[in-house]
Amino acid sequence: MKIFLIILQLLFFTAVAPFLSGLITKLKNNFRMRQGPGILQPYFNLAKLFRKGEVVSATSSWIFKAAPYVVISSALTAALCIPVFIFPAPLNHAGDFLAVIFIFALGRFFLALAALDTASSFGGMGASREMFISSLVEPALCLTVFSIFLQFGSTSLSAFSGIHAVSIAALIAALALFLVTIAETSRIPVDNQETHLELTMVHEAMVLEYSGRPLALIEMALHVKQMVWFFLIAQLIFPITAFSPGASVFLWCAWYFVRIFIIVLAVALVEVSVAKMRLFRVADFLGFIFVLGVIGSICAMLGV
Amino acid sequence: MDGSEIISAVKKVFPEFNPLSAALDYPDELRIKIQPQDFKAVCLELHKILSSPVMTLFAVDERKRKNVFTVIAVFLNLKQGQWVSVEMDLAPENPDFDSLSRSIHSASLFEREVWEMFGITPKGNPDLRSLNLHDEVWPQGNFPLRKDFKAAAGNLSEYKFNRVEGSGIFEVPVGPVHAGIIGPGHFRFSCAGEPIVNLELRLGFTHRGVEKLFEGKTCAEALTLAECISGDSVFAYSSAFALAAEKISGVCVPEKAAYLRGIFIELERLYNHAGDIGGIALDVGFSFPSAYASLIREAVLQLNELLTNSRYLKKINAIGGVNADIDAAKQILLSRSLAKIKKDFRELTQMLKFSVSFMDRVDTTGTLIRKTAQDLGVVGFTARASGIPMDLRKHFSGVYRQAKFKMATEEGGDVLARLNLRFTEFAESLRLIEEFLSRLSRGGEILTPPQPKEAAALGYAEGARGPVLCWLKTDAQGRIERCKITDPSSHNWQALGYAVLGNIIPDFPLCNKSFNLSYPGNDL
Numbered sequence: 001m002k003i004f005l006i007i008l009q010l011l012f013f014t015a016v017a018p019f020l021s022g023l024i025t026k027l028k029n030n031f032r033m034r035q036g037p038g039i040l041q042p043y044f045n046l047a048k049l050f051r052k053g054e055v056v057s058a059t060s061s062w063i064f065k066a067a068p069y070v071v072i073s074s075a076l077t078a079a080l081c082i083p084v085f086i087f088p089a090p091l092n093h094a095g096d097f098l099a100v101i102f103i104f105a106l107g108r109f110f111l112a113l114a115a116l117d118t119a120s121s122f123g124g125m126g127a128s129r130e131m132f133i134s135s136l137v138e139p140a141l142c143l144t145v146f147s148i149f150l151q152f153g154s155t156s157l158s159a160f161s162g163i164h165a166v167s168i169a170a171l172i173a174a175l176a177l178f179l180v181t182i183a184e185t186s187r188i189p190v191d192n193q194e195t196h197l198e199l200t201m202v203h204e205a206m207v208l209e210y211s212g213r214p215l216a217l218i219e220m221a222l223h224v225k226q227m228v229w230f231f232l233i234a235q236l237i238f239p240i241t242a243f244s245p246g247a248s249v250f251l252w253c254a255w256y257f258v259r260i261f262i263i264v265l266a267v268a269l270v271e272v273s274v275a276k277m278r279l280f281r282v283a284d285f286l287g288f289i290f291v292l293g294v295i296g297s298i299c300a301m302l303g304v
Numbered sequence: 305m306d307g308s309e310i311i312s313a314v315k316k317v318f319p320e321f322n323p324l325s326a327a328l329d330y331p332d333e334l335r336i337k338i339q340p341q342d343f344k345a346v347c348l349e350l351h352k353i354l355s356s357p358v359m360t361l362f363a364v365d366e367r368k369r370k371n372v373f374t375v376i377a378v379f380l381n382l383k384q385g386q387w388v389s390v391e392m393d394l395a396p397e398n399p400d401f402d403s404l405s406r407s408i409h410s411a412s413l414f415e416r417e418v419w420e421m422f423g424i425t426p427k428g429n430p431d432l433r434s435l436n437l438h439d440e441v442w443p444q445g446n447f448p449l450r451k452d453f454k455a456a457a458g459n460l461s462e463y464k465f466n467r468v469e470g471s472g473i474f475e476v477p478v479g480p481v482h483a484g485i486i487g488p489g490h491f492r493f494s495c496a497g498e499p500i501v502n503l504e505l506r507l508g509f510t511h512r513g514v515e516k517l518f519e520g521k522t523c524a525e526a527l528t529l530a531e532c533i534s535g536d537s538v539f540a541y542s543s544a545f546a547l548a549a550e551k552i553s554g555v556c557v558p559e560k561a562a563y564l565r566g567i568f569i570e571l572e573r574l575y576n577h578a579g580d581i582g583g584i585a586l587d588v589g590f591s592f593p594s595a596y597a598s599l600i601r602e603a604v605l606q607l608n609e610l611l612t613n614s615r616y617l618k619k620i621n622a623i624g625g626v627n628a629d630i631d632a633a634k635q636i637l638l639s640r641s642l643a644k645i646k647k648d649f650r651e652l653t654q655m656l657k658f659s660v661s662f663m664d665r666v667d668t669t670g671t672l673i674r675k676t677a678q679d680l681g682v683v684g685f686t687a688r689a690s691g692i693p694m695d696l697r698k699h700f701s702g703v704y705r706q707a708k709f710k711m712a713t714e715e716g717g718d719v720l721a722r723l724n725l726r727f728t729e730f731a732e733s734l735r736l737i738e739e740f741l742s743r744l745s746r747g748g749e750i751l752t753p754p755q756p757k758e759a760a761a762l763g764y765a766e767g768a769r770g771p772v773l774c775w776l777k778t779d780a781q782g783r784i785e786r787c788k789i790t791d792p793s794s795h796n797w798q799a800l801g802y803a804v805l806g807n808i809i810p811d812f813p814l815c816n817k818s819f820n821l822s823y824p825g826n827d828l
Contacts, residue, residue, distance in 0.1 A: 032595035192589040196484035276589030
């Protein structure tokens with residue numbers, strides 16, 4: 001039964017995650033008065049990449065080859081740590097919110113190593129920028145977790161997924177998480193997924209040397225990572241309990257996905273309405289998240 | 305104004321100066337012929353008196369007729385609206401002349417070009433590395449713009465970049481193949497962390513030998529070629545070329561055609577400026593205004609097509625006039641479309657100016673200070689954004705004077721200044737088109753067939769990027785002997801290398817876009 005649930009959740013994440021990315025792209029293009037690629041485009045991209053061969057730099061080591069697998073495994077492991085259909089989550093015993101943060105950090109660390117491994121100048125720039133950003137994201141994130149922990153008495157994801165009411169502290173934590181999600185999924189104003197300007201890239205610069213199947217894995221990991229964050233934020237702002245036998249299945253499912261759609265919409269709106277920040281301004285942005293974390297903790301201590 | 309003033313001014317500081325001849329062939333062109341040994345001193349004085357950079361410097365192979373190489377340096381007299389060219393004849397064997405580049409920096413690239421195209425040595429130029437004929441593919445000793453040029457085999461070598469040494473300095477090579485659809489150029493950054501310590505540009509990857517292609521063609525044939533030099537400055541190029549050809553053959557352009565040219569060149573400026581503004585927004589990831597700007601650009605292009613059947617205004621200019629007419633119906637259409645464009649543009653301006661995140665990116669980014677701009681001989685809107693009041697539309701008589709053209713300048717020299725300048729110029733262009741429209745007289749477009757004549761003249765036009773120069777020399781049959789094209793980009797590319805110093809690498813694309821330089825205009 002447990003194995004079945006794990007497989008189900010893995011399938012759910014890998015099947016739905018690219019859809020959310022496609023949806024964001026579609027919404028963004030519609031906001032800009034453009035048609036844009038279809039919502040299913042990420043699936044076509046993945047299918048294309050899976051079919052293609054890869055080119056590996058002769059100067060790279062095993063790290064370059066191993067990194068995509070570490071990245072995809074870390075993303076999927078994190079996905080198993082959060083409760084989606086059932087409480088507790090399939091891998092509830094494996095780790096709490098803090099663990100999720102550091103599972104993601106593992107993937108990022110390997111990606112940065114791989115970027116340095118090929119010794120291309122863009123890879124080096126991307127890795128250095130990514131580490132600069134993540135070194136600021138992680139403390140802010142930990143503080144946010146702290147505020148959640150104070151509120152629910154546990155850092156376990158299943159525990160805070162069991163909540164029913166919205167509090168100010170939860171809203172602040174959700175806002176902080178939302179901003180972190182923007183930084184973590186390399187979106188404007190921190191990074192720009194759509195850019196063709198190699199000199200401005202952060203995440204894209206790191207994966208510039210990848211092609212074919214490994215690139216598909218890395219892209220898939222990014223989709224999954226984004227979906228994990230969306231689910232966590234949704235649970236904080238729009239808490240939902242496990243499906244109880246008496247309720248309407250349709251309504252429950254509809255509400256479940258409408259919450260996610262609202263977050264997708266917010267991300268798309270943010271992306272078209274501001275310009276990308278200057279690289280060193282990102283420190284201010286992430287500092288703001290840190291301050292949010294502090295305020296959230298105070299609110300949680302005051303019990304509001 | 306016959307140039308005697310300028311010559312006596314030069315004589316005041318340089319008493320031995322005795323020009324071989326000084327002639328005002330055309331009201332806007334003073335040609336001073338001098339001895340080669342006076343060249344450096346005279347140019348330096350003109351540079352100071354006129355406070356003009358070397359606008360262009362080139363050689364002409366006259367060995368067949370006069371057994372000399374002629375080298376010509378052109379300066380701009382802003383006050384009088386006049387071009388001052390200094391010419392000298394050099395011996396055909398081992399030709400050389402005293403380099404200007406140590407005193408006038410703006411001459412250095414032109415001298416390198418003269419060296420690689422003609423094998424004429426600028427004595428004392430510290431940097432004679434090849435510009436457009438890359439050492440990796442062009443064997444040494446090939447001088448393609450000589451009339452007797454035949455490609456010869458020889459040694460290939462490798463280009464040497466300037467190196468910045470020191471701990472913590474690393475090099476980032478970018479290009480010539482880029483991720484986006486832009487021209488090819490190689491950028492060699494030397495960085496300490498993110499800040500740029502040095503940037504060296506290497507261009508010339510699309511060198512097509514345009515100037516050689518001109519030779520032997522009639523002016524009518526060559527006009528089409530001139531239109532193809534730079535795809536987004538079609539009308540500026542055709543105007544500059546047509547003006548040169550008209551000056552040579554003594555054709556007087558009818559008033560109506562002059563106004564029509566004014567309208568078309570301003571339309572070209574409109575679509576270029578709108579495109580640039582959108583590009584700047586896109587390069588900072590501000591996609592909504594960028595999409596908005598591309599709508600405006602497209603509206604102007606469609607307007608071009610409605611008026612002339614050509615989105616990029618090709619085949620409109622002719623020597624002696626224009627092939628397109630704007631009749632009453634089209635005038636109404638044009639006015640209506642412009643009103644709509646004006647409204648959209650105002651909204652775009654508001655959108656960008658009131659966005660804190662956007663203004664934060666452009667303000668104080670990529671500053672080109674006035675002194676640097678002057679020394680490098682920067683021209684066009686880049687110069688105006690750094691506080692140098694230079695605009696051919698202002699300084700030369702013609703339709704712009706009647707329309708009371710107001711030149712825009714900015715002081716900042718940063719991306720914001722270049723952006724604001726475009727805003728102002730866009731509005732001014734809209735006003736100019738309206739003004740020109742109201743002055744369009746009826747009829748009067750007679751195309752006098754140009755008479756072949758052996759003569760030389762300089763044609764010019766202020767395109768969207770800046771002054772486009774076209775120096776043309778024809779033989780008695782009216783065939784082109786030499787055509788020297790100078791694009792504003794060839795002056796301004798170097799300035800980009802200075803504007804980005806101290807900025808961080810991720811801001812480079814933004815600085816680059818704010819200059820929006822042309823690869824094909826540079827890689828002739």
